[in-house]
Amino acid sequence: MAYKDALSAGKMAARIYNREDNIYKQSMIKEILDMYAKEVHKAMMNGERVQILKVG
Numbered sequence: 001m002a003y004k005d006a007l008s009a010g011k012m013a014a015r016i017y018n019r020e021d022n023i024y025k026q027s028m029i030k031e032i033l034d035m036y037a038k039e040v041h042k043a044m045m046n047g048e049r050v051q052i053l054k055v056g
Contacts, residue, residue, distance in 0.1 A: 009033040 013030035016022055022029075040050050 009037060 009030050012033055013026050016029050017024070017026040040052075043050050
């Protein structure tokens with residue numbers, strides 16, 4: 001089974017930046033995604049359940 005490349009915060013920020021409804025700078029989007037990822041990681045390390053279905 002072939003795996004696709006992983007999406008980094010930078011790649012995801014570029015996708016969001018290129019959306020026609022976007023009003024934010026790519027650097028700001030990346031910073032927010034990095035903060036979100038850190039909080040998700042911290043929550044999971046503390047044994048919390050993280051639901052990402054309704055993110056966005």
